[in-house]
Amino acid sequence: xxxxxxxxxEDLRIxxxxxxxxxxxxxxxxxxxxxxxxxxxxGESGCGKSITALAxxxxxxxxxxxxxxxIRFEGREIQSLSAAEQRDLRxxxxxMIFQEPMTALNPVSPVGRQIAEMFVLHxxxxxxxxxQLAVEALASVRVPAPERRVNDYPHQLSGGMRQRVMIAIALxxxxxxxxxxxxxxxxxxxxxxxxxxxxRNLCAERGTAIxxxxxxxxxxxxxxxRVAVMYAGRIVEQRGSDEIFRACAxxxxxxxxxxLPRLGTRAAHGRSxxxxxxxxxxxxxxxxxxxxxxxxxxxxTEICRTTAPETTWLDAGGLVRCHHHx
Amino acid sequence: xxxxxxxPGDDVILSVQxxxxxxxxxxSLLGHGQRLLRAVDGxxxxxxxxxxxxxxGESGCGKSTVALSxLGLLTPTRGRIVxxxxxxxxxxxxxxxxxxxxxxxxxxxxxxxxxxxxTVRRTLEDPLRLHGVTARSEIEGRLExxxxxxxxxxxxxxxxxxxxxxxxxxRIGIARALILNPKIVICDEPVSALxxxxxAQIINLLLELKETLGLSYxxxxxxxxxxxxxxxRVAVMYLGRIVExxxxxxxxxxxxxxxxxxxxxxxxxxLRRAPLATTKxxxxxxxxxxxxxxxxPRCRHAEAVCQRAPVPSLETRPDGHAVRxxxxxxxxxxxxxxxxxx
Amino acid sequence: MKLGTSLIxxxxxxxxxxxxxxxxPWLAHTDPVMDANLMNAEEPPxxxxxxxxxxxxxxxxxxxxxxxxxxxxxxxVSQLVNSVIxxxxxxxxxxxxxxxxDIVNGLTNLMxxxxxxxxxxxxxxxxxPGLTSxxxxxxxxxxxxxxxxxxxxxxxxxxxGYVQAARVLGYGDLRxxxxxxxxxxxxxxxxxxxxGMGSAVLAEASLSFLGLGIRPPFPxxxxxxxxxxxxxxxxxxxxxxxxLAIFLTVLxxxxxxxxxxxxxxxxxxxxxx
Numbered sequence: 002x003x004x005x006x007x008x009x010x011e012d013l014r015i016x017x018x019x020x021x022x023x024x025x026x027x028x029x030x031x032x033x034x035x036x037x038x039x040x041x042x043x044g045e046s047g048c049g050k051s052i053t054a055l056a057x058x059x060x061x062x063x064x065x066x067x068x069x070x071x072i073r074f075e076g077r078e079i080q081s082l083s084a085a086e087q088r089d090l091r092x093x094x095x096x097m098i099f100q101e102p103m104t105a106l107n108p109v110s111p112v113g114r115q116i117a118e119m120f121v122l123h124x125x126x127x128x129x130x131x132x133q134l135a136v137e138a139l140a141s142v143r144v145p146a147p148e149r150r151v152n153d154y155p156h157q158l159s160g161g162m163r164q165r166v167m168i169a170i171a172l173x174x175x176x177x178x179x180x181x182x183x184x185x186x187x188x189x190x191x192x193x194x195x196x197x198x199x200x201r202n203l204c205a206e207r208g209t210a211i212x213x214x215x216x217x218x219x220x221x222x223x224x225x226x227r228v229a230v231m232y233a234g235r236i237v238e239q240r241g242s243d244e245i246f247r248a249c250a251x252x253x254x255x256x257x258x259x260x261l262p263r264l265g266t267r268a269a270h271g272r273s274x275x276x277x278x279x280x281x282x283x284x285x286x287x288x289x290x291x292x293x294x295x296x297x298x299x300x301x302t303e304i305c306r307t308t309a310p311e312t313t314w315l316d317a318g319g320l321v322r323c324h325h326h327x
Numbered sequence: 328x329x330x331x332x333x334x335p336g337d338d339v340i341l342s343v344q345x346x347x348x349x350x351x352x353x354x355s356l357l358g359h360g361q362r363l364l365r366a367v368d369g370x371x372x373x374x375x376x377x378x379x380x381x382x383x384g385e386s387g388c389g390k391s392t393v394a395l396s397x398l399g400l401l402t403p404t405r406g407r408i409v410x411x412x413x414x415x416x417x418x419x420x421x422x423x424x425x426x427x428x429x430x431x432x433x434x435x436x437x438x439x440x441x442x443x444x445x446t447v448r449r450t451l452e453d454p455l456r457l458h459g460v461t462a463r464s465e466i467e468g469r470l471e472x473x474x475x476x477x478x479x480x481x482x483x484x485x486x487x488x489x490x491x492x493x494x495x496x497x498r499i500g501i502a503r504a505l506i507l508n509p510k511i512v513i514c515d516e517p518v519s520a521l522x523x524x525x526x527a528q529i530i531n532l533l534l535e536l537k538e539t540l541g542l543s544y545x546x547x548x549x550x551x552x553x554x555x556x557x558x559x560r561v562a563v564m565y566l567g568r569i570v571e572x573x574x575x576x577x578x579x580x581x582x583x584x585x586x587x588x589x590x591x592x593x594x595x596x597x598l599r600r601a602p603l604a605t606t607k608x609x610x611x612x613x614x615x616x617x618x619x620x621x622x623x624p625r626c627r628h629a630e631a632v633c634q635r636a637p638v639p640s641l642e643t644r645p646d647g648h649a650v651r652x653x654x655x656x657x658x659x660x661x662x663x664x665x666x667x668x669x
Numbered sequence: 670m671k672l673g674t675s676l677i678x679x680x681x682x683x684x685x686x687x688x689x690x691x692x693x694p695w696l697a698h699t700d701p702v703m704d705a706n707l708m709n710a711e712e713p714p715x716x717x718x719x720x721x722x723x724x725x726x727x728x729x730x731x732x733x734x735x736x737x738x739x740x741x742x743x744x745x746v747s748q749l750v751n752s753v754i755x756x757x758x759x760x761x762x763x764x765x766x767x768x769x770x771d772i773v774n775g776l777t778n779l780m781x782x783x784x785x786x787x788x789x790x791x792x793x794x795x796x797x798p799g800l801t802s803x804x805x806x807x808x809x810x811x812x813x814x815x816x817x818x819x820x821x822x823x824x825x826x827x828x829x830g831y832v833q834a835a836r837v838l839g840y841g842d843l844r845x846x847x848x849x850x851x852x853x854x855x856x857x858x859x860x861x862x863x864x865g866m867g868s869a870v871l872a873e874a875s876l877s878f879l880g881l882g883i884r885p886p887f888p889x890x891x892x893x894x895x896x897x898x899x900x901x902x903x904x905x906x907x908x909x910x911x912x913l914a915i916f917l918t919v920l921x922x923x924x925x926x927x928x929x930x931x932x933x934x935x936x937x938x939x940x941x942x
Contacts, residue, residue: 045522145608159609189385189610190549194593194603216523219595223603246597253524260527262556264594268580272556274534275527281492282522297524398837427839440830444852453848454838503834 005076006033013070026285027234037208041225048231050214059087093123096171100183102163106155112166113151119173138169161192182214230254233293240319250321253294300325340543341374346406366392368567379544381558388564399426431504435516437496441488448484477502494525513545555579563587566621573648583650586622676928682921690737697731711904721906732888739889744870750808752862755815763823780813793881822854856933867922890915
């Protein structure tokens with residue numbers, strides 16, 4: 002195989018066309034994911050994590066568009082592919098699962114058929130073969146009694162079961178990359194734990210890389226090897242998941258970790274007032290100049306207000322984008 | 328109840344005894360083939376003045392149904408609710424108005440829970456007028472004081488909800504819940520719809536208000552970190568019943584019920600990579616619950632006794648920690664791998 | 670911008686009709702009923718008679734101007750009655766549900782199954798022609814769409830947090846319906862109402878044309894068309910101008926309704942980012 006990473010994003014900028022102006026919803030975003038690697042994008046609403054993922058699979062729609070930068074899948078620029086080539090890539094090589102599986106599944110088609118369709122569409126199987134493969138796919142995501150479940154409609158399944166079906170569909174063609182956008186946010190914690198374990202195991206068995214998008218620091222730290230924290234359209238810190246939340250280099254990452262009421266903290270240290278991050282998450286049209294976190298940052302100085310910080314490579318590996326990084 | 332017996336009764340602001348809410352499901356007009364959904368089936372709760380009671384459990388466990396019954400929006404099938412010394416029936420609308428001055432609610436979604444066509448001022452003033460506060464100066468005074476309490480400026484009163492951020496909207500929702508000076512506030516997932524960086528602000532605010540205004544909280548949440556941080560006592564519900572209840576330290580440091588243990592160990596911690604606790608299978612169908620312990624089909628400690636009727640009873644220990652599990656004593660020795668001890 | 674065009678054109682046309690109706694005594698050249706003069710019968714449009722004259726020598730321009738009063742009164746008042754009936758029934762049915770909902774639903778389906786013009790015809794036949802009976806007939810027969818919209822909005826709105834919150838604050842049912850539900854469904858109701866006004870203007874014209882609406886000699890656009898029927902080839906201006914007035918007013922109302930839908934309907938409004 003080539004030495005090119007599975008997916009490589011370089012200086013990606015995504016513009017949002019407003020009524021009267023264009024603003025950059027995502028800017029200077031670069032990262033790469035190797036084969037079989039697990040990579041996490043964390044951030045709050047509007048930070049650009051989901052639209053970055055949509056750009057990866059060529060699903061950005063107006064008023065959003067890729068303004069500049071490169072997205073390369075195995076060295077091939079995705080932007081330059083034809084619509085048909087992009088379609089082949091999606092589903093077959095890159096698959097995606099979403100937060101609410103109910104809206105992503107077709108309500109009037111049995112789940113088995115929806116899985117089988119993937120084999121017919123992308124692998125050229127006959128329906129008879131595909132139906133058999135669908136049963137196996139359901140079994141592989143630990144759906145009990147898969148022979149019967151293939152005939153169920155999405156509304157007959159629980160939220161956890163539906164997400165399993167989504168995973169079965171996503172993994173049906175053995176994709177190289179699975180993009181999971183808040184895959185467990187709508188689920189209960191015990192169900193979340195099962196889905197996470199399932200994803201981890203399946204991907205490890207098959208060598209599938211995962212790009213996980215979430216606002217949940219704990220989730221990302223536990224699923225991914227490397228994590229990028231996004232704030233207001235930029236990656237502010239990107240490191241291995243073992244250290245990123247334990248020795249935060251960026252004040253925003255530190256602020257997030259400090260503001261969480263983590264399980265066990267009260268028992269160990271007693272109850273103290275949670276550290277707050279002042280202010281509000283800015284809307285895309287109101288991104289401040291300079292470092293975008295500066296209005297909420299306790300360490301901000303003059304330079305933070307005027308100049309956007311450059312990427313700094315950390316000695317311990319990873320990068321941070323802050324004038325005063327730890 | 329053990330603790331209730333030791334303390335003077337007026338310390339208790341809310342007591343719930345044997346609360347049950349059953350919904351008939353399906354069936355014909357005459358009731359043939361009708362089945363009973365036991366959303367809540369025999370729940371006892373006690374909330375002391377100035378305390379926060381955490382109510383945890385997964386969707387479908389009945390915690391929201393308990394909340395609706397306390398607010399008088401659902402008529403319980405049986406059971407007794409006493410709030411601030413007064414029994415609550417929840418049937419007549421006159422009662423509901425009186426009840427509104429005792430118990431209020433903070434809602435989960437700050438976007439859906441504010442009327443988009445009402446200014447903050449109307450949202451806060453209308454309830455006051457409805458409850459007989461008519462003097463212009465008093466209304467104005469209470470409005471201003473309340474806005475300050477929740478960290479908003481009085482000059483923002485003329486604005487509409489869409490002009491505020493999610494965190495500010497939740498502050499408005501809290502102001503609305505507190506404007507009638509209630510004694511009990513039910514917080515239904517008050518931060519889970521907010522951005523992560525905003526949650527701490529709201530949690531701090533809720534705890535501050537509890538102290539300054541002398542409130543008692545019922546905190547409904549699936550986020551155990553938030554529950555541990557805020558609660559004095561915790562009740563864990565599963566399939567319509569309380570399976571474990573006790574002080575926050577007992578619940579989080581020495582959880583006795585296998586379900587509570589699973590719940591705690593299923594939470595991924597940002598500072599610690601660990602395999603997450605998983606269970607077998609999913610929540611049983613509440614229309615057709617298992618014969619014995621409701622958690623038995625998913626429990627890795629389950630034995631034959633757990634799968635047979637009757638349902639284990641909630642056994643209260645001397646320290647007030649109560650557990651509904653046949654095997655609580657057998658598994659107590661098994662060290663509980665507590666999540667995150669930093 | 671696209672959003673504005675239909676709103677502006679529609680609004681201008683409707684405003685024009687209203688202004689004309691309000692200022693009729695000043696705009697008209699002659700009295701629409703009394704100033705008959707057979708000397709001027711069937712004059713074609715000219716500088717003197719802008720829209721020509723009819724068989725009795727009455728000024729068509731003045732009659733069209735006065736006709737706006739009747740047509741718009743019928744359109745606005747009957748649609749108001751429809752809206753009030755529709756909202757009351759739909760809101761209460763959606764809110765309370767149960768047997769009341771079943772009854773309202775049945776009634777709505779019944780109304781939708783009978784062509785409203787035929788129903789109005791039947792009512793007019795019983796009440797006899799005239800403005801009052803016209804208002805009653807049209808006001809009672811066209812509420813089913815409003816009712817459906819109101820009921821559907823109520824069903825989706827009543828589970829919203831703020832409605833729950835109002836209940837928790839001790840609001841009574843009526844107060845919840847008026848302060849929490851009604852203001853939030855007003856957008857689509859106004860849209861339906863505007864479109865309904867257009868069809869009421871048309872219905873008035875049809876009924877008057879059939880001789881069941883406004884009786885001569887009072888000028889409504891429909892009754893003018895009815896009178897002009899026989900002279901359509903010899904004196905086309907008799908039907909062209911009232912017809913044009915109906916066309917422009919109804920077009921204006923429909924454009925206005927579409928324009929309002931664009932700004933009021935939450936479905937078409939941009940979602941929060």
